[in-house]
Amino acid sequence: TGMAQADQPLTGKHVLITAGGTREYLDPVRYLGNESSGKMGVALATVARDLGAQVTLIKTASVHETMPTDIKILTAVTTAELAQVVKQEFVTSDVVIMAAAVADYRPVTTATQKLKKTDGTNHLTVDLVKNEDILQYLGSYKTHQVVVGFAAETNDLLANATNKLVKKQVDMLVANDVSQVGIGFGSNENAVTLLQPGREPIQLVQASKEQIAHGILTNIVPLLN
Ligand code: CTP
Numbered sequence: 001t002g003m004a005q006a007d008q009p010l011t012g013k014h015v016l017i018t019a020g021g022t023r024e025y026l027d028p029v030r031y032l033g034n035e036s037s038g039k040m041g042v043a044l045a046t047v048a049r050d051l052g053a054q055v056t057l058i059k060t061a062s063v064h065e066t067m068p069t070d071i072k073i074l075t076a077v078t079t080a081e082l083a084q085v086v087k088q089e090f091v092t093s094d095v096v097i098m099a100a101a102v103a104d105y106r107p108v109t110t111a112t113q114k115l116k117k118t119d120g121t122n123h124l125t126v127d128l129v130k131n132e133d134i135l136q137y138l139g140s141y142k143t144h145q146v147v148v149g150f151a152a153e154t155n156d157l158l159a160n161a162t163n164k165l166v167k168k169q170v171d172m173l174v175a176n177d178v179s180q181v182g183i184g185f186g187s188n189e190n191a192v193t194l195l196q197p198g199r200e201p202i203q204l205v206q207a208s209k210e211q212i213a214h215g216i217l218t219n220i221v222p223l224l225n
């Protein structure tokens with residue numbers, strides 16, 4: 001720990017960030033995945049470091065960004081792996097930001113060998129089971145930690161995101177309208193609304209993901225003691 005200076009308000013704080021999309025395997029070479037590039041999580045890690053924090057970034061296999069220096073980097077591929085690493089790092093964290101796009105479901109079984117096509121039928125049905133909600137776990141088990149989630153929505157942004165804020169008992173939810181072009185998944189810019197329990201929403205207008213990350217992190221600072 002050290003004295004936080006005005007330009008490094010996160011000095012002495014441990015900030016845990018997840019980035020990218022999780023994968024759920026059907027067989028050794030095939031998976032269900034999503035479009036997350038991890039850019040927002042990487043921007044958060046970079047800016048948190050610049051604001052003085054000790055940063056741990058857990059990245060998934062879908063992240064191909066250049067990694068920032070002077071941070072701890074861990075990897076996870078599946079949602080189960082991500083859950084395990086997040087829980088392990090959670091205890092010593094002051095802030096946790098779940099920027100990862102976590103798969104909601106995984107195949108009930110993963111074949112140990114590459115699946116073959118079957119003759120005589122044109123349909124294949126895959127049985128899926130719900131994954132653990134990592135953010136909801138963090139919301140219910142947090143002690144001193146500031147827990148922050150993301151919500152990517154294509155419709156009814158504020159209503160859907162407010163439901164998640166309440167249901168997952170988080171301190172801040174970053175609501176992201178992914179129906180707009182030029183922001184969100186894969187792009188270099190973003191525009192978000194910060195939701196906090198009992199507070200008016202805070203709009204962060206379209207800007208680079210680093211500028212958005214700066215806006216998110218400076219709004220987290222007053223939540224720390
Ligand atoms: N999240 C998580 N574990 C899951 C699913 C989501 O930790 N199994 C986290 C995400 O990292 C994000 C937040 O929860 O910070 C919201 O994710 P989102 O997909 O928007 O919400 P869901 O609760 O999964 O609801 P839905 O996909 O049905 O809108």
Ligand code: CA
Binds near residue numbers: 102103104
């Ligand atoms: Ca989801």
